[in-house]
Amino acid sequence: MKHWWWKFLAVALVLAASITALRTPLAPAIVHVEPATLQPGTRHAIEVLGYRTQFVPNEVIAYIENGGQFVPAGRVDVIDDTHARIHMYVPEGLREDMSDLLVTAPGAGTMRLFDAFYNPVKGSGATHDIAAEMTVHHRKGFAFPNRNLLYETIRNLNFHVPMWFTMMMLQTVSLVFSILVLRSGAELHDRGAVAAVHASLLFAMMGLVTGSIWARATWGGWWTTDAKLNGAAVTVLIYLAYLVLRGSVTDRAKRARLAAIYNVFAYVLMLLFIMALPRMTASLHPGSGGNPAFSQYDLDSSLRPVFYAAVLGWMGIGAWLLNLRYRLARLEILQEDARIR
Amino acid sequence: MHASAKLFLLTALVAAPNALLAQGNPDWLVDTLYGSGKINTVIAVVAVILLGLAFWLYRLDRRIARMENHHRP
Amino acid sequence: MGKEVLNLLKLEAALDLRQRAAWGGMLLYVVSAVYVCHLAMKDALAGTAWNALFWIILLFAAFNALARSFQREDQGRQLYLYTMVHPRSVVLARALYNALTMAVLSLLSLLFYALFLGDEPLSRADLLQFVLAVVLGGIGFAAVLTLISAIAARAGNGIGLMAILGFPVILPMLLAVMRASQLALQGAPWSDAGLLFLALAALDVVTITLAWLLFPYLWRD
Incomplete structure (x- = not known):
């Protein structure tokens, strides 16, 4: 039982985080507007489609936000729970290309559709028909943030991201084993290092494939030129090269030492690369390259512990996979010694 | 395993989720997964x-x- | 230690100058690569592509030049060398010598490249910055590939293994230096590019330090 607690803990954490990730509803949101282009200086009737909203007549207030200015809607006709028609006059002189739509209602909270409207005529700011301040409602309950483009896929946060954390943990374990090899030259440490590399590559592959699927659904391509993707690709290449190096040396002691040296060298350079990279290239990922981090629009900070639970849990699972391989390696060494004798 | 047993198992695996879904989705499933x-x-x-x-x-x-x-x- | 490194550097230079064919080979490699590019592209190159192609040529030239680094001497002389001096002096001298070689080779490559593929992109560039990027890049390639070449040589596997091992670890250096030279080509002010150059120089130093730390383990047999 003594050696089992952390395995149970890991499984429990992963289970809890996965159930929460799949079971938590998405927050109500505006998903579609028609028309999507504004003609400044004219009246508009905008059809709005909500997702999981419950529009109640006379309670819905809408605004268009452009460059920090809020334009209130005149009247909102509620058609049903998820459909509404906004009647409003759009003043001339809006500053930015894109406007956000804000719909606020008690219960549902304030919902924002980012870049909802294109504004073909740019000005230097509207001078009338703007609101001094906005009515804000806060949503009650526990939900995933609902962003356009992402929608349901935001649940992947608890599956895709922990893969990378686990990969990095396993690579660090492999680095420690490699340093031990340099100090002791022990066969077991070398086997530990290679087992950790194998496990880290498994998680890297899962991270790459899940990321690719997610990217296809949100960014429209299986692979994009992105700082984080470049970092991941370099990481995978380094550890594949590590395995090739091992494959090309037959003498065991020499193989252990050469592989350990390469591991230490490559790990440090990779670490520098990953730290410096986001500053050099653009990224579509949240929290880098000027994109808002998830946490910035993640109104439910209660979901954050769930994400950390997923990361910790998956690290535990990764450690368990490594643990099994390491123990097997120990048995293999014993068996080989016994056969030699 | 016998070939027909394998086929049965495969069919069961493929059919089971469909059979479950065909019974009408509970509200939470519609809300959370298929919305x-x-x-x-x-x-x-x-x-x-x-x-x-x-x-x-x-x-x-x-x-x-x-x-x-x-x-x- | 310092004197030992200096003596070894002199030895490296003396041995290298005796092998003039090797230098000729390196230069011919660069010239051929540049000329092939010239034939393939004529003068359809501008800005980013010009920069990228230059670094790709230089990358392969570095692999070609530094593959010999630990393979040119026979086992007997190597053993003799390592009984006389500390392995860390050897790797430091070798890395410094390779850095010098690569700095010269990079500048010569730039010359040929500008000659055959046009120097039009350089006309708007901050030339000092560009040359600095080329030199720092060459030194960085040498710093990374010295240890990689030693590992590949010890593994008893030639240039093939070196390319596999070297490519992923040299990528950080390559991306940083391409970025720096791109900024230089755009004529970015020093306030923008300065930090990048500092980072490049730091990367060079860290890499050489790592080689210095790890090399004794490579030698222990």
Whole structure:
């Protein structure tokens, strides 16, 4: 039982985080507007489609936000729970290309559709028909943030991201084993290092494939030129090269030492690369390259512990996979010694 | 395993989720999973992770089998 | 230690100058690569592509030049060398010598490249910055590839293994230096590019330090 607690803990954490990730509803949101282009200086009737909203007549207030200015809607006709028609006059002189739509209602909270409207005529700011301040409602309950483009896929946060954390943990374990090899030259440490590399590559592959699927659904391509993707690709290449190096040396002691040296060298350079990279290239990922981090629009900070639970849990699972391989390696060494004798 | 048994198992595996879904979805399922598109992305992601873990188990199985074979006379 | 490194550097230079064919080979490699590019592209190159192609040529030239680094001497002389001096002096001298070689080779490559593929992109560039990027890049390639070449040589596997091992670890250096030279081509002010150059120089130093730390383990047999 003594050696089992952390395995149970890991499984429990992963289970809890996965159930929460799949079971938590998405927050109500505006998903579609028609028309999507504004003609400044004219009246508009905008059809709005909500997702999981419950529009109640006379309670819905809408605004268009452009460059920090809020334009209130005149009247909102509620058609049903998820459909509404906004009647409003759009003043001339809006500053930015894109406007956000804000719909606020008690219960549902304030919902924002980012870049909802294109504004073909740019000005230097509207001078009338703007609101001094906005009515804000806060949503009650526990939900995933609902962003356009992402929608349901935001649940992947608890599956895709922990893969990378686990990969990095396993690579660090492999680095420690490699340093031990340099100090002791022990066969077991070398086997530990290679087992950790194998496990880290498994998680890297899962991270790459899940990321690719997610990217296809949100960014429209299986692979994009992105700082984080470049970092991941370099990481995978380094550890594949590590395995090739091992494959090309037959003498065991020499193989252990050469592989350990390469591991230490490559790990440090990779670490520098990953730290410096986001500053050099653009990224579509949240929290880098000027994109808002998830946490910035993640109104439910209660979901954050769930994400950390997923990361910790998956690290535990990764450690368990490594643990099994390491123990097997120990048995293999014993068996080989016994056969030699 | 007998070939027909395999076929039965395969059919059952494929048919079971469909049969469950055909019975009408509870509200929470509609709300959380099928409400808007892109839920298949989440399903694919979870499937990839499960397949990855299965692959690791398979490799481990192979290594253990190799050890067992050494012990046989 | 310092004197030992200096003596070894002199030895490296003396041995290298005796092998003039090797230098000729390196230069011919660069010239051929540049000329092939010239034939393939004529003068359809501008800005980013010009920069990228230059670094790709230089990358392969570095692999070609530094593959010999630990393979040119026979086992007997190597053993003799390592009984006389500390392995860390050897790797430091070798890395410094390779850095010098690469700095010269990079500048010569730039000359040929500008000659055959046009120097039009350089006309708007901050030339000092560009040359600095080329030199720092060459030194960085040498710093990374010295240890990689030693590992590949010890593994008893030639240039093939070196390319596999070297490519992923040299990528950080390559991306940083391409970025720096791109900024230089755009004529970015020093306030923008300065930090990048500092980072490049730091990366060079860290890499050489790592080689210095790890090399004794490589030698222990």
